[in-house]
Structures are given as structure tokens and as C-alpha cells.
Amino acid sequence: MSVAANESELERARLAAEERRLVAAAVKGSSEAFERLYRLHAGKVYGLCLRMTGNREAAEDCTQEAFVQAWRSLPRFEARSSFGTWMHRIAVNAVLARGRRRTERVGAAESIEDGLMLTLADGEIGDTGDGLDVEAAIASLPPGARQVLVLAGVYGYSHEETASMLGLAVGTCKAQLHRARQLLGQRLGTEEASR
Amino acid sequence: MNGAGHGERPDGRIDAALASLPRELPPARDLWPDIESRLEPRRRRGAWAWQAAAAIALVAVSSLVTASLVRRADAPVARTSTQASQAAVMPTTFGPSYSLNAEYDMARRQLATDLEQRLAGMPPSARQKLEANLAEMHRAAAEINVALARQPGHPLLEELLLNTYQDELGVLASVNQLTGTAPAATARQENVKL
Numbered sequence: 001m002s003v004a005a006n007e008s009e010l011e012r013a014r015l016a017a018e019e020r021r022l023v024a025a026a027v028k029g030s031s032e033a034f035e036r037l038y039r040l041h042a043g044k045v046y047g048l049c050l051r052m053t054g055n056r057e058a059a060e061d062c063t064q065e066a067f068v069q070a071w072r073s074l075p076r077f078e079a080r081s082s083f084g085t086w087m088h089r090i091a092v093n094a095v096l097a098r099g100r101r102r103t104e105r106v107g108a109a110e111s112i113e114d115g116l117m118l119t120l121a122d123g124e125i126g127d128t129g130d131g132l133d134v135e136a137a138i139a140s141l142p143p144g145a146r147q148v149l150v151l152a153g154v155y156g157y158s159h160e161e162t163a164s165m166l167g168l169a170v171g172t173c174k175a176q177l178h179r180a181r182q183l184l185g186q187r188l189g190t191e192e193a194s195r
Numbered sequence: 196m197n198g199a200g201h202g203e204r205p206d207g208r209i210d211a212a213l214a215s216l217p218r219e220l221p222p223a224r225d226l227w228p229d230i231e232s233r234l235e236p237r238r239r240r241g242a243w244a245w246q247a248a249a250a251i252a253l254v255a256v257s258s259l260v261t262a263s264l265v266r267r268a269d270a271p272v273a274r275t276s277t278q279a280s281q282a283a284v285m286p287t288t289f290g291p292s293y294s295l296n297a298e299y300d301m302a303r304r305q306l307a308t309d310l311e312q313r314l315a316g317m318p319p320s321a322r323q324k325l326e327a328n329l330a331e332m333h334r335a336a337a338e339i340n341v342a343l344a345r346q347p348g349h350p351l352l353e354e355l356l357l358n359t360y361q362d363e364l365g366v367l368a369s370v371n372q373l374t375g376t377a378p379a380a381t382a383r384q385e386n387v388k389l
Contacts, residue, residue: 009369013362014328020355021335024342029237038227043219067230079354134212153213
């Protein structure tokens with residue numbers, strides 16, 4: 001084991017210990033500890049929500065809802081997975097629930113184009129050339145394909161995990177990912193579009 | 196997570212582009228005040244529920260610890276610990292009325308003894324960093340233990356504490372492994388998984 005790997009493990013263990021201490025305190029009712037957990041994880045949760053919804057306002061709503069739900073569910077949190085992974089699952093549920101509510105209310109999914117324009121207008125997602133193109137291309141995908149691509153392609157969840165989070169069959173998840181990659185390739189003008 | 200998306204076409208530009216995106220995107224405004232205003236105070240569970248949970252957790256933890264020690268049966272015999280190693284390793288307790296098995300503690304003390312020897316040969320900055328990180332783990336264990344004393348047998352707190360002990364063992368073992376051959380690697384493999 002290299003020194004770098006050892007230091008990395010040490011840092012991971014320290015952060016994990018700090019996180020467990022905060023979770024334990026939050027379970028007891030400490031909102032200060034929960035705020036610290038929010039500060040540690042807000043960027044990851046918000047990033048996931050923003051990419052899944054393609055809309056800043058929706059991402060803020062979903063992030064807030066996810067942390068409120070997490071506070072309520074914390075006594076039932078099982079520490080076998082990390083707090084961050086658990087938060088991601090709750091955030092995905094918040095995004096899906098919001099999508100269902102909007103569909104019921106207006107009869108159509110949120111306008112991706114509007115979301116994309118909001119996001120790009122703010123320059124919130126990426127501002128470094130290729131990254132901006134990729135983020136814009138992801139935001140322009142249809143909701144189903146986008147959600148699968150974000151979870152599997154960006155955040156590295158397996159097909160099984162992605163399917164479980166989104167309530168899909170694994171085969172559907174794979175098909176959506178294939179479609180998403182094709183569409184993304186077309187939008188980015190890469191050679192993968194024709195594969 | 197295993198990167199299903201990244202694994203399908205490892206040489207594709209799309210994979211590279213997706214993998215290069217930052218995982219964290221901080222929100223443009225602080226969302227905490229709105230979140231905090233929606234948090235309800237925690238309600239305490241009834242005493243009967245805690246007693247039932249405590250009984251279940253105690254059986255589960257006892258089984259786990261026993262299983263780990265059975266697996267550890269052929270591991271090297273622990274040496275007598277030094278005063279310094281006592282300071283390097285935290286006492287392993289579960290709330291006010293339950294302690295981890297003495298053999299398990301002995302194995303941990305052996306790792307701590309080895310650690311003291313390794314620390315003596317480490318540069319001061321590395322030693323300081325290691326001790327600071329171990330101190331954070333000890334702090335976490337101590338505070339979770341305090342919580343356990345108030346809520347005996349709480350399954351989540353038990354699990355958080357076990358995970359903290361596992362991480363401490365992992366760090367002790369990896370330090371020993373890095374700085375020389377020691378039985379720590381064996382101990383880690385057999386003990387960390389309680």
C-alpha cells in the first residue's frame with residue numbers, strides 16, 4: 001500500500017467517523033449536527049437534483065424536500081450504506097415525486113427547454129467549455145433518459161441500483177441508457193451517435 | 196456503485212466527458228434556513244420500544260462479535276500492551292452496561308502496540324496527522340457511546356459505533372502494513388468485519 005493510498009484511507013476514515021458522530025447527534029435531535037450534515041452533502045444532493053430535473057428551482061425544491069425527509073427518516077437510517085448514498089436515494093425519490101405531482105397538476109412534464117434556459121442563463125452548471133456542452137446536452141434529454149444517464153453515467157450507479165432507485169426494470173434501465181447515450185452523442189456530435 | 200455507465204464503452208468520448216463532470220454543484224443560495232424551518236422536533240419512542248430494540252440489538256451484536264472471534268481463533272497471540280498503546284486505542288464499549296469481548300479488545304491492543312512501534316519511526320508531521328485522525332474517530336466513538344448510554348440498544352447507534360471501531364481497526368492495520376510487516380493485516384481481515 002502506498003503512502004498516498006494510506007493517507008487517503010486515513011482521511012476517508014476520519015470523515016466517516018465525523019459523519020457518524022453527526023448522524024448520532026442528529027438522531028438524538030440536534031439540528032446543529034444535521035445542519036453540518038447538510039453543509040457536507042448539499043452540493044452532492046443539489047448537483048444530482050439539478051441534473052435530474054434540468055431546472056434550478058426544481059432542484060432547490062427537491063434538495064430541501066430531500067433533507068426534510070432525511071430528518072424525519074433518520075431514526076430508520078441503516079448505517080450499512082453511507083449517509084451520502086442514502087441521501088442520494090431520498091433525493092431521487094423527491095425528484096420523482098415532484099415529477100408525478102407536476103404531471104398530475106398540468107398534465108405534462110416540466111419543460112426541459114425552460115429548465116435548460118434557466119440553468120444556462122445562470123451559468124450555474126459548468127463554465128469551462130466542454131463541460132458546459134455536456135451539461136447542456138444532458139439537460140436537453142427527455143426526462144426518462146436523462147435520469148438514467150445521470151445516475152448511471154455521471155454518478156456511476158449500476159444498472160441494478162439505477163433501476164431500483166427509479167422503480168424501473170433493469171432491462172428498461174439499460175434501454176434508456178442506450179437511448180440517452182445515442183441522443184447525447186447526437187447533440188455533442190461525437191462518433192458514438194452513429195453506433 | 197460500480198459505474199455501469201462508465202463501463203460499457205471505456206474508450207468513448209461520452210464516457211470520458213461524463214466521468215469528468217463534477218459530482219458536487221453547490222446551490223446558488225443557502226437552502227438551510229428553509230429546511231430548518233420545516234424540521235419537526237424529535238419525539239422519543241416509548242420505553243417498551245427501546246427495551247425491545249435493546250434486546251434485539253444485544254443478541255445481534257453478541258452474535259456478530261462471537262462470530263468474528265471464532266474466525267480470529269487461529270490469529271497470533273496478542274502481546275502485553277504498553278501504556279502508550281492504551282492511549283492510542285480507544286476503549287471499546289457499548290453504552291453503560293455492555294463491553295466487547297476481552298479477546299477482541301486484546302487483538303485491538305496488539306494492533307495499538309504495533310502502532311506505537313511504527314509511530315516512533317514516522318516523521319513528526321505524519322505522526323501528528325495520524326494521531327489527529329485517530330482522535331476524530333475516538334471522539335466519534337465517545338459521542339456515539341454517550342448517545343447509546345441515553346438510548347441503550349438503539350440499532351443505528353450500535354451500527355455507527357461498530358463501523359467506527361471497524362474503521363479504527365482498518366487504519367491501525369493499514370499503518371502497520373505500510374510501515375512494516377505485522378500481523379495487523381491478518382487481524383484486519385478477520386476482525387474488522389464484526
